[in-house]
Amino acid sequence: MLLLVSPKDVNEAIEAIEGGADIIDVKNPVEGSLGANFPWVIKEIREVTPKNLLVSATIGDVPYKPGTAALAAMGAAISGADYIKVGLYGTKSYNQAVDLMKKVVKAVKDIDENKIVVAAGYADAYRVGAVEPLVIPKVARDSGCDVAMLDTAIKDGKTLFDHLDKETLREFVEETHRYGLKCALAGSIKKEHIPILKEIGCDIVGVRGAACTKGDRNEGRIERELVKELVELCRQ
Ligand SMILES: O=C[C@H](O)COP(=O)(O)O
Numbered sequence: 001m002l003l004l005v006s007p008k009d010v011n012e013a014i015e016a017i018e019g020g021a022d023i024i025d026v027k028n029p030v031e032g033s034l035g036a037n038f039p040w041v042i043k044e045i046r047e048v049t050p051k052n053l054l055v056s057a058t059i060g061d062v063p064y065k066p067g068t069a070a071l072a073a074m075g076a077a078i079s080g081a082d083y084i085k086v087g088l089y090g091t092k093s094y095n096q097a098v099d100l101m102k103k104v105v106k107a108v109k110d111i112d113e114n115k116i117v118v119a120a121g122y123a124d125a126y127r128v129g130a131v132e133p134l135v136i137p138k139v140a141r142d143s144g145c146d147v148a149m150l151d152t153a154i155k156d157g158k159t160l161f162d163h164l165d166k167e168t169l170r171e172f173v174e175e176t177h178r179y180g181l182k183c184a185l186a187g188s189i190k191k192e193h194i195p196i197l198k199e200i201g202c203d204i205v206g207v208r209g210a211a212c213t214k215g216d217r218n219e220g221r222i223e224r225e226l227v228k229e230l231v232e233l234c235r236q
Pocket residue numbers: 004005006025027151155186187188189206207208209210217
């Protein structure tokens with residue numbers, strides 16, 4: 001299982017790289033769960049990241065505005081992101097989510113068909129009125145994405161597993177794999193969750209809080225030693 005770590009600046013990215021993270025996921029936590037960072041931060045992080053490591057960038061917890069999302073995705077791709085993650089926050093149905101993701105896929109793949117597009121839903125979608133998490137694999141498949149992902153929308157200490165149980169997450173993973181796509185799971189993941197995510201066949205686990213000082217995704221900073229511990233658990 002690969003470890004995706006979400007730094008907010010270049011110094012945190014260096015800690016994630018030195019700690020052995022597989023995917024460096026540029027994020028801006030003050031703008032929300034999947035908050036977008038600035039193009040120049042993505043570019044700077046791409047420049048310090050070894051070529052063999054993937055750089056991911058999230059374009060935000062996006063409203064149902066396909067034009068805005070497509071343009072933001074293009075910006076992330078041009079700034080050097082290999083992975084472009086979209087938080088399906090304002091899309092209220094399967095049809096809206098597919099519509100938006102199709103436009104994002106077109107914008108990104110027109111630049112480089114090898115870039116990876118991630119449709120990210122929320123395990124706690126019921127708390128924010130977003131599209132149901134179990135619809136995300138079909139959204140990803142029907143819009144031409146490469147990865148189906150879940151995170152949590154509200155970062156209040158509740159984890160992915162507080163909203164969806166292991167068997168439901170297993171269904172999510174298996175459906176995603178049936179469609180030939182990869183699966184990423186996140187949401188205040190702690191060390192003890194990693195063996196469970198491996199057991200259900202998850203391909204990529206995403207973390208920020210668990211890699212930060214005192215487990216605090218907002219006030220803490222990513223530390224290489226914490227990243228190393230998480231990497232070891234993913235490799236076991
Ligand atoms: O993409 C993954 C997120 O950065 C997860 O953040 P978190 O572990 O603080 O919930």
